[in-house]
Amino acid sequence: MSDADSADATRGVELDADDADGDTGDTYTGSREKRREDVALLTGRAEYTDDHEPPGTVSLAFVRSEHGHADLKEIDTSTAEAMDGVIGVYTWNDLEASPSPGRLPLSGLEGDIPAHPVLATDRVRYHGQPIAAVVAEDRYRARDGVAAVDVEYEPLEAVVDPQDAATDPNAPQLFAEAPDNVATSAELGDADATDRAFDAADRTVEIDLTNNRLIPSALEPRAAIAEFDPDEGFTVTMTSQSPHGHRRKLAHTLGVREGEIRVISPHVGGGFGHKGHHHPGEAMAAWCARDLDRPVKWTATRSENYLEGAHGRDHRTTAALAVDHDGSIRGLRAETYANVGGYGLGVGASMPARYGRLLASQYAIDAIRCETHTVFTNTAPIHSYRGAGRPEAIYVTERLVDVAADELGIDPVELRQRNLIPSGAFPYETPVGATYDSGDYEPAMERALEAIGYDDRRDRSGTTWDSSGEDVENGAIDDGRLRGVGIANYVESTGGGFESGLVRVLPDGDVEVYAGTHSHGQGHETTYAQLVADALSLPIERIHVSEGDTEAIPTGTGTFGSRSTIVGGNAVVTSAEKVLSKVRRIAAAELEVDPERVVYDGGAFTVSGTDGSEAATASARGDEVSFAAVAEAAYGRGLPDDLEPGLEATTFYELDGTAYTFGTHACIVAVDPATGDVELERYLAVDDCGERVNPTIVEGQVHGGVAQGIAQARYEQVAYDDDGTLLTDAMDSYGVPRAADLPQIETDATVTPSPLNELGVKGIGEAGTIAAPPAVVNAVCDALDVAHIDMPLTEERVWRAVSEERGDVN
């Protein structure tokens, strides 16, 4: 509760004010270049998928399951088909009779587990699963048609909790091919070594926790407009984080070749992972476009976004830490049941099994063992959501450390410091198979502690003095609220997979940059332009960045997993360097010297050297040739015989390893013990993502991530009832916080470059979602002096914790 609605938005405070302007001299890289995409975005000029409407477009809507688990007895579409304006009504029978497989590809699982059918076959396995599709002249009539389809269900018993689904012998089975509803199990780390560590340690600290289920709530819901031409194939304009990935998956579902599909992703309003996944809506739009020979538009309603997912998180974990009296962490053990939902989507059913790879967090732990089971339940499919396993892992460790500190009577900061991986130990391989490329944890932690005033705060945890930090004796008002301080360290694995980057110099010297990533809020247009402008020593205005069209862009991977600046950024820079090398050779020919003698500065090539040769003569003459002149030469006259015309280069860049971002977040909370209301009085993030190409954009990523992390800690919780009915199916029941619910987010940084790439960069996109949940929960537990409260920290949960702690629960 916030009693005042004064919208104090998440305006940031830059602590390192001295170098806040990021002035790195005369390079764009490192500067706070204003986001060039923002004018179009903020003035409403930017075109999103739903803004696009080719002539003759018709509208698609879905009949969705009202049950969490049911057999479909009959689907009567006759009334809908007869309605004015309804063009087509489709069920699985229509898909089955078509040349398309009609299922969303599933990967990473053993056995023959059925993949998600675009429309339900004979059984539905989650509330909201698409059963029938209605296409009509407009979206109103499409919904009229949906309301007229009559589905007869035979409800089945449902299971929604992953641990129940896997361990309760009476739990309903979703698939005969998945005994005990287990999609996959994975083990990480050395079991024997971990047992030995626990045996040897002075004591064991345990925790049971839930990582709450979340729904990605991008500002723009998912949407697609599919067009089909018998000669050209499909053009699917859609909200995609990963245009090439979607092309591949759509080809699979439709049963066509990738070359027959062009995916265009225009401006995208947020994604958080779920716009990288392959869902029924977009695939069905494409299928209908071919069947009807009309452009077909599908735009998810907010409710559909909530019903269909993919959702995120939803882990049940039992974990233990083996510690010595002096605070040395010897071992860590975790067993997790991760929810998959009613069907696996892509790698969504298997990927969570590897979440434990980050369980070491920042600590040198002798042995770690993690067993993870991914489990089918009668809930919407789950897939990666901003953070994608990293928040789940770090939350386990950072909570365990606080619980251990409390039990050992050691300050939680001291316990952390005692176990940090030392700065000289990198690259550092953890017992769960992660190799941290670089790190220097202590300075980031120190900055956070100092800025938050940790020592002073910690002394007065659990007391009620006001947020000014003054004692009552000094005139502060005791507002009756309990204060606490929480710290969380984290690491974030970033930069997986390859990425494409194409740099093309046009005849007049302007530069086009194409990348296989796709910005949906991350500011690539600015970041890539900064990088390429520096690589080519050109004014940034000459650089034009494009993403999101499979016809224009070399096969790429997409934007997710905090990867774009590392792999996409290095791809475009490498291409720019390749281009520059050719430019230099052409310039040399123009200047009639060897390439080595050519000096490039300020957008012009001159000749160095005074050895009396021709070059010296040229130099003496003050000859110079501009970048633009070289570009023109590249497409016409004066090209050396051994060079082919044109001026462009493509790079497929892949990191040799993984770059590990890290940092420390801290917050101070005030808890109203009478109501359980929690206010975050301060939130501070110190992040180290190596070199920062644009500190403002980095901070923006931190702000957004922290907001989502606080949302998980305080507000957001998907609720299903026992029948598998989604209770939180709209924004008024699912708790996406507003700006006024969030604190002012303070940011600071240290810089430890990654040795794995020339730019020295690491990803930052998900850091906030990883660090904020444990920071907030640690602070509230500190304020209340309790071991643990599950997220989200609802008023009721917090109030109960206070009441139980005080022994007056009623």
Next chain:
Amino acid sequence: MKPAQFEQHEPQTVEEAVSLLESLDDRAILSGGQSMVPMLRFRLAVPETVIDINRIESLDYLEEEDGWLTIGALARHADVEQSELVDENYGSFADAAPLVADPQIRNRGTVVGGVAQADPKGDWGSVLLAHEGEVVAHGPDGERVIPAKDFFLLPYDTTLDENELVTEIRVPTPEPREGSAYHKLKRKVGDYAMVGSAARLVFDEDGRIERAGIGLTAVDITNVRATDAEDHLEGERPGSDLFKRAGELAAEQSNPESDEHGDAGYKERMVNVLTQRALGDAAERAGVVKRRVSQ
């Protein structure tokens, strides 16, 4: 918004609106649209006709008149929020207005619409009850005044006649020693109340409570008065023990339901806490007690 098809009428006068109500069967009234628009969008309401009353300019007022604070059917939440008159004299209204939904909705949504909607989670019904206010309706037989305590019947159902339109709500202008307040517990900014409590206290010259009004939000099938607590307060001098007991009585009289935001026991407890706080603020604003030490 993707509603089913409907016809829309835009009457210019109250009489015109009432005659439309008489002549049309399946119709809904649209004022600010705070609830009606989502209901149309979700097709929870599928009326043949929507009667949009936003063109009836005579209903756009918020003023003191003849011993009443009167709020016309087109006064928006934002009008109350920005009113100096309210800010100076009507603590509970001033408390509640900025806690209704979000700024965009407060610019469109109306106080009267909120009352007429009779959502037990609505804030204004509780404020109206605490102030012993009245609802003014117009129908084929002219004007009718309904005391607030007789207005709410069931969730989304009132004692309004079928062809009546609520045109105004009103509460008495403040007595010499009166104070009021509204406290609302919600999960986040813009949400409906988990629990809300409005309190109005009128003191006699001796500083005893002459009249007490308490209205509760989201803890029963309608906004309800906490009559046991009111009775307990009347004739007494204000104090933390008295307010504590009043909070307990209000909690005992409430009937909240468990939902995903909190269970019934917790909400009952919050009725107690919020009522105590609202009473404390009301007494303070009446000028009969000094600032409370702590919540």
